[in-house]
Amino acid sequence: MASRKSVWVAAAGLAGAAAVVHRSRTHASAPTSPDRWLTVTVNRDPSDVQADKLPSPLHDYGDRIETRISAAPGDRGTELAVRLTEPQPVATESMAARLAGADPRQDLRLALREAKALLETGEVMRPDAPTTHNTPGGRLVGLLSRRAGGEGVL
Amino acid sequence: MKALCWEGVNKLAVEEVPDPVLHNDQDVIVRVIAGTTCGSDLHLIGGYIPFMRSGDVIGHEFIGEVVEVGTGVRRHAVGDRVVVSSFVGCGRCWYCTHDMWSLCDNTNTNPGIGQALFGADTAGIFGYSHAMGGLRGSHAEYVRVPYADYGAFKVPEGVDDTSALFVSDSVPTGWMGADLAGVKPGDVVAVWGCGAVGQMAARAAILLGAERVISIDRIPERLEMTERHIGSEVIDYTATDVGAELRERTGGRGPDVCIEAVGMEAHSDNTLVHAYDQVKQRLRLQTDRPTAVRQAIHACRKGGTVFVLGVFAGAVDKFPLGAVINKGLTVRGAQQHGQRYIPMLLDRLAAGDLSTAHLATHSVSLDEAPRAYDMFKQKTDGCVRAVIRPNG
Ligand SMILES: NC(=O)c1ccc[n+]([C@@H]2O[C@H](COP(=O)([O-])OP(=O)(O)OC[C@H]3O[C@@H](n4cnc5c(N)ncnc54)[C@H](O)[C@@H]3O)[C@@H](O)[C@H]2O)c1
Ligand SMILES: [Zn+2]
Ligand SMILES: [Zn+2]
Numbered sequence: 056m057a058s059r060k061s062v063w064v065a066a067a068g069l070a071g072a073a074a075v076v077h078r079s080r081t082h083a084s085a086p087t088s089p090d091r092w093l094t095v096t097v098n099r100d101p102s103d104v105q106a107d108k109l110p111s112p113l114h115d116y117g118d119r120i121e122t123r124i125s126a127a128p129g130d131r132g133t134e135l136a137v138r139l140t141e142p143q144p145v146a147t148e149s150m151a152a153r154l155a156g157a158d159p160r161q162d163l164r165l166a167l168r169e170a171k172a173l174l175e176t177g178e179v180m181r182p183d184a185p186t187t188h189n190t191p192g193g194r195l196v197g198l199l200s201r202r203a204g205g206e207g208v209l
Numbered sequence: 210m211k212a213l214c215w216e217g218v219n220k221l222a223v224e225e226v227p228d229p230v231l232h233n234d235q236d237v238i239v240r241v242i243a244g245t246t247c248g249s250d251l252h253l254i255g256g257y258i259p260f261m262r263s264g265d266v267i268g269h270e271f272i273g274e275v276v277e278v279g280t281g282v283r284r285h286a287v288g289d290r291v292v293v294s295s296f297v298g299c300g301r302c303w304y305c306t307h308d309m310w311s312l313c314d315n316t317n318t319n320p321g322i323g324q325a326l327f328g329a330d331t332a333g334i335f336g337y338s339h340a341m342g343g344l345r346g347s348h349a350e351y352v353r354v355p356y357a358d359y360g361a362f363k364v365p366e367g368v369d370d371t372s373a374l375f376v377s378d379s380v381p382t383g384w385m386g387a388d389l390a391g392v393k394p395g396d397v398v399a400v401w402g403c404g405a406v407g408q409m410a411a412r413a414a415i416l417l418g419a420e421r422v423i424s425i426d427r428i429p430e431r432l433e434m435t436e437r438h439i440g441s442e443v444i445d446y447t448a449t450d451v452g453a454e455l456r457e458r459t460g461g462r463g464p465d466v467c468i469e470a471v472g473m474e475a476h477s478d479n480t481l482v483h484a485y486d487q488v489k490q491r492l493r494l495q496t497d498r499p500t501a502v503r504q505a506i507h508a509c510r511k512g513g514t515v516f517v518l519g520v521f522a523g524a525v526d527k528f529p530l531g532a533v534i535n536k537g538l539t540v541r542g543a544q545q546h547g548q549r550y551i552p553m554l555l556d557r558l559a560a561g562d563l564s565t566a567h568l569a570t571h572s573v574s575l576d577e578a579p580r581a582y583d584m585f586k587q588k589t590d591g592c593v594r595a596v597i598r599p600n601g
Contacts, residue, residue, distance in 0.1 A: 187264035206321025
């Protein structure tokens with residue numbers, strides 16, 4: 056099935072950034088460098104986004120994360136950035152680790168997105184209960200979907 | 210309950226699936242009165258958007274009755290007859306508050322896929338693949354509607370179900386194309402595609418004051434319908450050279466605004482180019498066939514605007530970038546910002562300056578839906594839109 060091939064293209068896209076890191080070894084400038092801040096813009100006034108009052112998934116990280124909050128330009132709200140305090144082993148950036156859900160940045164990214172959704176809308180939209188049954192191509196889409204909450208370029 | 214499920218490329222089946230439930234406080238459950246086939250579904254069904262799983266419920270353009278309401282819902286009550294925007298918007302992110310609802314930050318629960326494909330995730334849609342959030346579609350007896358205070362709209366008494374149905378997706382899509390392309394009095398507007406989306410774009414252009422509107426397709430009954438119900442001039446692109454015809458009708462200038470409402474499976478008269486595009490699409494070297502977009506860019510007058518309403522998923526080949534820069538064109542596209550236009554469109558339907566009922570050429574039960582999709586895909590029996598009634 057040709058479409059399965061293109062799902063792999065997307066899988067490579069999800070993990071492609073990690074591959075670049077390994078090839079070039081230029082960690083500081085790599086898109087998924089462990090030092091890089093994960094960041095979102097929250098459509099709330101800076102006074103509504105306070106480091107010690109962040110919603111639960113993020114709040115629970117405590118001092119395992121550093122947090123940076125600043126006003127976004129114009130009417131765009133507030134920029135909220137986080138990163139893990141502890142340096143992470145390089146292996147966590149690999150495609151294998153990310154497909155296995157073993158990169159701790161995935162959980163942090165998810166928590167960051169959830170914090171944004173909670174601050175903006177008061178809830179985190181949940182997916183519908185699945186109606187799917189497994190096929191080889193479908194399993195792959197399922198795997199990518201499971202990881203997609205914590206993956207991405209943010 | 211029964212639902213229409215995708216079961217593989219070009220395979221649809223009616224299946225028994227669990228009833229939807231409220232997952233969030235701001236959800237409602239809607240009992241679907243009617244839904245419709247949309248050109249976008251054809252891209253899914255044909256496997257051009259490879260993020261479907263077997264068993265996924267499809268359908269995104271619908272009207273229904275609210276039967277259950279979450280504790281956080283303020284604007285709806287059980288019994289409301291509502292038309293629902295195909296895109297889900299949270300109503301409070303920066304994009305929603307700036308009326309760019311299909312760009313909502315908070316409604317695609319699989320954001321990593323969009324971020325890998327497009328550089329950013331976009332809003333969730335009902336029944337439109339796991340890349341767009343994997344929400345269940347509306348070709349089912351019931352559907353869950355998240356953020357219902359923002360996406361569901363009460364239908365005025367005087368507007369019947371079938372007319373209101375298209376305000377969910379195809380009417381706001383067409384309207385958005387004309388609106389965001391900046392159509393204004395005195396403009397000549399050309400529209401590629403005489404499906405529901407193209408027809409609604411043409412109608413919107415007329416209502417926004419365009420001097421002339423010219424619609425392009427090859428299917429005789431669609432051309433005839435567009436002339437009669439929309440009040441647009443038409444061109445059969447198999448009978449003439451579209452570029453030359455448009456130049457002749459516009460004093461050699463070309464249309465001020467060109468709206469493309471065809472999408473990634475465009476048909477081409479030029480056998481060689483079509484074969485080339487198809488082979489590349491099959492091999493996934495290009496994901497989309499941009500025939501009408503290329504033609505629109507060539508035909509557009511210097512300094513004009515091309516608006517892409519047709520759905521494209523990935524990369525295209527032979528994109529005439531030279532024409533864009535040398536002719537100083539504005540090229541724009543968007544998925545529909547339904548919530549921005551639906552209240553105004555319902556008012557216009559009620560007032561009678563917009564009519565949609567003629568689009569519903571067929572009406573079928575859920576069991577007949579696979580056959581209806583086949584007819585819609587092949588464009589047989591004069592099918593423009595098949596209306597699917599899951600609850601009879
Ligand atoms: N942007 C959005 O939010 C949005 C919403 C709904 C639909 N869409 C897209 O709009 C497009 C049209 O949807 P529809 O429901 O009207 O589909 P449809 O399949 O009913 O209509 C498409 C029409 O295009 C015609 N066509 C094919 N090749 C052509 C060409 N080269 N030149 C001129 N016409 C050509 C076909 O004959 C057909 O009549 C689809 O791509 C769909 O995915 C986009
Ligand atoms: Zn649609
Ligand atoms: Zn939003």
